[in-house]
Amino acid sequence: MALRLAGVQRGPAVVGLLIAIFLLLFLLIPVGKVIVVAFQHPATGEATIVNFLDFFNNSLFRESFANSFYVAAMSVLVASIISMPLAYFTTRFNFGGTALIQTLGIIPLIMPPFVGAVAMQLLFGENGSVNLLLDEWFGFTLPFMEGLNGVIFVESIHYFPFILINLSAALGNIDRAMEESAQNLGANGLRLFRRIVFPLAMPGYVAGAALVFIKVFDDLGTPLLLNVNTMLAPQAYLRVSSIGISDPMGYVISVILVGFSLLSLWISLMALKGKDYATVQKGGGGLMKRDLRTWEKAGSYAVIIFILLLVLSPHFGLLLLSFGTIWSFAVLPDAFTLAHYATVFSTATQYIVNTLWYAGLAALLDVILGTAIAYVVWRTELVGRRWLDYGATAALAVPGVVIGIGYLRTFHGVNVPLIDQPLASWWVIIVVAITIRRLPYALRSCIAAIQQLSVSLEEAAENLGATKARTVWRVVIPLMSGGILAGFVTSFATAAVELSATLMLVARESDAPLAYGIYEFMQSAAGRGPGAALGVVAVLFVGIGAYVSHLIIERGKYARSAKSIVAEES
Amino acid sequence: MTTQVQQNAEAGVVIENLNLSFGNTHVLKGVNLSIHQGEFFAFLGPSGSGKSTLLRAIAGFGPTPSGRILIEGRDIADLTPWQRDVGMVFQTYALWPHMTVRRNVAFGLEERKIPRKEINERVDRVLEMVGLLKLADRRPSQLSGGQQQRIALARTLVVEPKVLLLDEPLSNLDANLRIQMRREIRELQQKLKLTTIFVTHDQEEANTTSDRMAVLDQGVIQQIGSPMDLYDKPDNLFVAKFLGATNIIQGTVMRDSADQRMFRTDSGTVIPLVDDTAVGGKIVFRPQNVEIRSAVAGAGVEGTGLSGVVHHTEFLGSIIRYGVDVNGDDVLVDHTHRYGESVFRTGDRVELTIAPEGILLLEG
Ligand SMILES: Nc1ncnc2c1ncn2[C@@H]1O[C@H](COP(=O)(O)OP(=O)(O)O)[C@@H](O)[C@H]1O
Ligand SMILES: [Mg+2]
Numbered sequence: 001m002a003l004r005l006a007g008v009q010r011g012p013a014v015v016g017l018l019i020a021i022f023l024l025l026f027l028l029i030p031v032g033k034v035i036v037v038a039f040q041h042p043a044t045g046e047a048t049i050v051n052f053l054d055f056f057n058n059s060l061f062r063e064s065f066a067n068s069f070y071v072a073a074m075s076v077l078v079a080s081i082i083s084m085p086l087a088y089f090t091t092r093f094n095f096g097g098t099a100l101i102q103t104l105g106i107i108p109l110i111m112p113p114f115v116g117a118v119a120m121q122l123l124f125g126e127n128g129s130v131n132l133l134l135d136e137w138f139g140f141t142l143p144f145m146e147g148l149n150g151v152i153f154v155e156s157i158h159y160f161p162f163i164l165i166n167l168s169a170a171l172g173n174i175d176r177a178m179e180e181s182a183q184n185l186g187a188n189g190l191r192l193f194r195r196i197v198f199p200l201a202m203p204g205y206v207a208g209a210a211l212v213f214i215k216v217f218d219d220l221g222t223p224l225l226l227n228v229n230t231m232l233a234p235q236a237y238l239r240v241s242s243i244g245i246s247d248p249m250g251y252v253i254s255v256i257l258v259g260f261s262l263l264s265l266w267i268s269l270m271a272l273k274g275k276d277y278a279t280v281q282k283g284g285g286g287l288m289k290r291d292l293r294t295w296e297k298a299g300s301y302a303v304i305i306f307i308l309l310l311v312l313s314p315h316f317g318l319l320l321l322s323f324g325t326i327w328s329f330a331v332l333p334d335a336f337t338l339a340h341y342a343t344v345f346s347t348a349t350q351y352i353v354n355t356l357w358y359a360g361l362a363a364l365l366d367v368i369l370g371t372a373i374a375y376v377v378w379r380t381e382l383v384g385r386r387w388l389d390y391g392a393t394a395a396l397a398v399p400g401v402v403i404g405i406g407y408l409r410t411f412h413g414v415n416v417p418l419i420d421q422p423l424a425s426w427w428v429i430i431v432v433a434i435t436i437r438r439l440p441y442a443l444r445s446c447i448a449a450i451q452q453l454s455v456s457l458e459e460a461a462e463n464l465g466a467t468k469a470r471t472v473w474r475v476v477i478p479l480m481s482g483g484i485l486a487g488f489v490t491s492f493a494t495a496a497v498e499l500s501a502t503l504m505l506v507a508r509e510s511d512a513p514l515a516y517g518i519y520e521f522m523q524s525a526a527g528r529g530p531g532a533a534l535g536v537v538a539v540l541f542v543g544i545g546a547y548v549s550h551l552i553i554e555r556g557k558y559a560r561s562a563k564s565i566v567a568e569e570s
Numbered sequence: 571m572t573t574q575v576q577q578n579a580e581a582g583v584v585i586e587n588l589n590l591s592f593g594n595t596h597v598l599k600g601v602n603l604s605i606h607q608g609e610f611f612a613f614l615g616p617s618g619s620g621k622s623t624l625l626r627a628i629a630g631f632g633p634t635p636s637g638r639i640l641i642e643g644r645d646i647a648d649l650t651p652w653q654r655d656v657g658m659v660f661q662t663y664a665l666w667p668h669m670t671v672r673r674n675v676a677f678g679l680e681e682r683k684i685p686r687k688e689i690n691e692r693v694d695r696v697l698e699m700v701g702l703l704k705l706a707d708r709r710p711s712q713l714s715g716g717q718q719q720r721i722a723l724a725r726t727l728v729v730e731p732k733v734l735l736l737d738e739p740l741s742n743l744d745a746n747l748r749i750q751m752r753r754e755i756r757e758l759q760q761k762l763k764l765t766t767i768f769v770t771h772d773q774e775e776a777n778t779t780s781d782r783m784a785v786l787d788q789g790v791i792q793q794i795g796s797p798m799d800l801y802d803k804p805d806n807l808f809v810a811k812f813l814g815a816t817n818i819i820q821g822t823v824m825r826d827s828a829d830q831r832m833f834r835t836d837s838g839t840v841i842p843l844v845d846d847t848a849v850g851g852k853i854v855f856r857p858q859n860v861e862i863r864s865a866v867a868g869a870g871v872e873g874t875g876l877s878g879v880v881h882h883t884e885f886l887g888s889i890i891r892y893g894v895d896v897n898g899d900d901v902l903v904d905h906t907h908r909y910g911e912s913v914f915r916t917g918d919r920v921e922l923t924i925a926p927e928g929i930l931l932l933e934g
Binding site: 040178187188191195196199 | 576629631651658661662666667668677681682726729
């Protein structure tokens with residue numbers, strides 16, 4: 001028996017080991033290296049905390065630290081202010097705006113914040129369209145984009161959907177009976193909200209808020225493009241790119257970034273722990289909804305449309321910028337032209353081609369790894385199998401800057417034999433970095449797919465004579481294909497606009513992907529037009545990707561509902 | 571009108587001409603009922619018949635109905651759910667997962683601004699009553715289904731509502747626990763003399779717990795009465811069928827040469843009737859009101875003896891249920907099973923006697 005079991009487990013064991021090695025090489029060792037270097041004396045190499053003391057003795061770093069914290073916290077606040085009315089409308093009222101709100105929750109995510117940042121400056125900056133109009137009409141201007149405000153503004157418009165989605169889901173998962181039983185026992189109004197609804201929705205909100213906090217705290221591209229350098233991620237990048245990889249400050253900052261990311265993840269885990277508040281049971285189905293009175297409807301639509309305009313403004317600005325000739329001190333560009341697109345397609349196609357390659361390869365690797373990990377974790381008895389899941393998911397807590405610095409430090413001395421150059425400057429390392437960064441998302445997709453798969457389907461195949469491997473090939477993978485495909489598309493779309501890690505790992509212009517190209521173009525005033533045109537191309541990539549993955553997931557839902565009917569009948 | 575109000579004063583719950591719609595779907599159609607103070611009353615009906623909707627209307631949930639609902643004589647139409655003082659136990663229990671058992675149970679008392687000391691005493695007492703005082707500091711998720719059920723009950727009972735509403739309270743429990751819990755609920759109700767409405771789709775549950783019940787179908791009350799009344803004297807075919815296995819045979823009423831009322835089934839079998847007034851095109855009788863014996867050659871066909879052939883047998887433990895083909899009519903017969911007694915087999919010729927007083931004549 002033991003022998004037979006060993007035989008059955010051998011295949012998964014080999015696969016599991018390979019994945020473990022991959023994660024070890026490209027995630028744990030580089031990050032470990034960063035942490036070790038942060039605690040090493042730069043000259044002698046002994047263990048010390050002197051680098052951290054230096055960091056906090058330096059007023060620039062102290063300011064950067066405070067700024068990053070402030071910007072992340074304020075972004076959470078502003079994102080919450082945007083999300084709360086929207087979540088409230090969808091869960092409380094029967095009204096047609098729900099579909100609009102759901103769309104609202106997706107639009108921002110299809111454009112990385114750094115892409116829209118420059119366009120936002122032209123719309124909302126000191127001499128931007130909105131302030132010119134405000135000044136003309138009312139005689140005052142608002143500092144939307146002044147320094148840190150700009151980062152907060154751009155980030156919260158971009159990341160609020162994380163809170164919206166989590167909060168709406170949490171509210172939507174509260175069984176109506178939870179609320180009704182409280183009313184039945186005498187509670188209503190604000191007390192009911194405070195004692196029942198709010199605590200039940202809290203874990204979902206905290207999870208969303210923690211995610212926004214990490215994303216903003218770690219973001220490199222947006223502050224760089226808005227020319228706000230006194231924040232942690234930009235400082236790390238600038239130190240490493242200007243002073244070099246031996247400067248300890250980049251590593252200290254990396255450790256702080258990772259620490260805060262872990263802290264946020266931990267907080268959100270704690271918020272959700274033991275609180276499986278998905279309380280909807282059959283017959284339940286969300287909180288009580290009511291119809292809106294006319295003036296309430298008008299008010300709700302006004303709020304939604306205002307938020308919609310905000311959310312669309314980076315897209316709108318980017319389009320204007322990409323088609324505009326000169327746009328400065330004016331509400332709109334002076335004239336319109338296709339020249340920027342012509343420039344992009346004549347001089348910058350290598351960015352697009354590189355991106356297709358990198359994102360395609362990374363997404364492919366991600367779904368292969370994701371499927372394999374999902375299978376090993378959920379369908380085998382391998383000891384330590386959960387650690388594959390934890391390991392891959394840990395990448396969530398590692399900012400792109402840290403991956404970048406870790407790879408540079410770890411692989412600059414590793415020579416790739418045939419091509420005779422360091423691994424750290426070979427284009428393949430960019431693909432690996434993107435793969436590691438997107439793996440957690442692809443993995444979630446694959447795990448969701450395998451969890452929905454009844455084990456009895458596999459047992460039936462084995463019972464009819466299929467080996468484990470054949471069963472995986474003929475039953476598991478085909479049935480998971482929806483989830484795998486969705487994982488691929490999401491990974492691809494988000495990989496296409498990955499900036500922070502690539503910014504550090506691109507060794508030569510000819511290896512650079514789209515995001516890098518946008519960043520390069522946007523550096524100069526003359527390059528903004530083509531940069532925006534390239535940005536539009538990026539948005540199209542991500543938008544089409546998001547739409548396709550949505551279609552796949554919807555189709556999956558349909559198939560699943562068919563499956564649950566079978567289950568109910570049996 | 572005055573007499574009605576006087577009646578209402580002693581009634582626990584009175585419902586008059588209640589109609590309720592979800593949008594264009596008319597769900598409750600002219601419901602009238604009167605439930606006595608301290609009575610255990612069941613709403614029985616198939617899924618979708620409107621039982622929950624009716625119960626929720628009493629608690630103040632769902633669309634506003636037309637008609638009147640009176641509790642202890644008072645019209646509660648204008649009261650919000652939190653002012654009605656009717657206690658409802660939800661089918662899914664709806665225990666709040668973020669509160670301990672004790673906090674869940676204390677909730678209603680806190681809302682009523684009862685002093686803390688009294689709250690603690692009353693919570694302890696009610697937890698003692700349902701036998702779960704030692705679990706007071708657990709979270710609902712750490713309790714078994716039966717324990718959750720008791721806590722949900724305790725949470726409602728502790729506020730001493732005027733009426734207790736139970737919506738399929740046993741449906742999430744396994745079979746053995748269901749039988750135990752229905753006894754416990756009945757005993758508690760008797761002890762507290764609490765007017766109780768119990769919703770169920772299971773006739774055995776309604777029979778074993780309730781003093782009286784109302785059978786609902788498609789939002790219409792079909793009949794109200796004690797379980798035994800409804801079983802023995804259903805007003806219509808729906809009630810007859812819903813309360814247990816029954817034989818329904820189509821035919822016409824006629825008189826024989828001696829002016830005795832008879833029922834001639836469409837397939838030609840003639841069955842004498844004792845009731846001289848009832849009208850209808852169908853006879854209804856329960857399988858246990860039929861006697862079955864071997865068709866002995868030469869035995870007479872006098873009385874209500876019908877002859878037929880066994881075409882189906884089901885062994886149900888205490889009884890054997892035979893399906894007998896009588897001239898093309900399928901008649902179910904229940905025969906008490908005793909160890910060692912001979913049984914009939916498929917194909918056996920048998921003779922049936924229907925107890926005449928067990929035959930009902932119904933329209934339909
Ligand atoms: N919220 C609702 N919206 C529309 N129709 C409903 C709603 N709730 C119940 N119904 C309809 O009302 C009828 C009675 O439902 P219900 O009272 O839940 O039945 P029961 O509890 O007897 O199973 C059903 O036909 C059901 O489809
Ligand atoms: Mg119901």
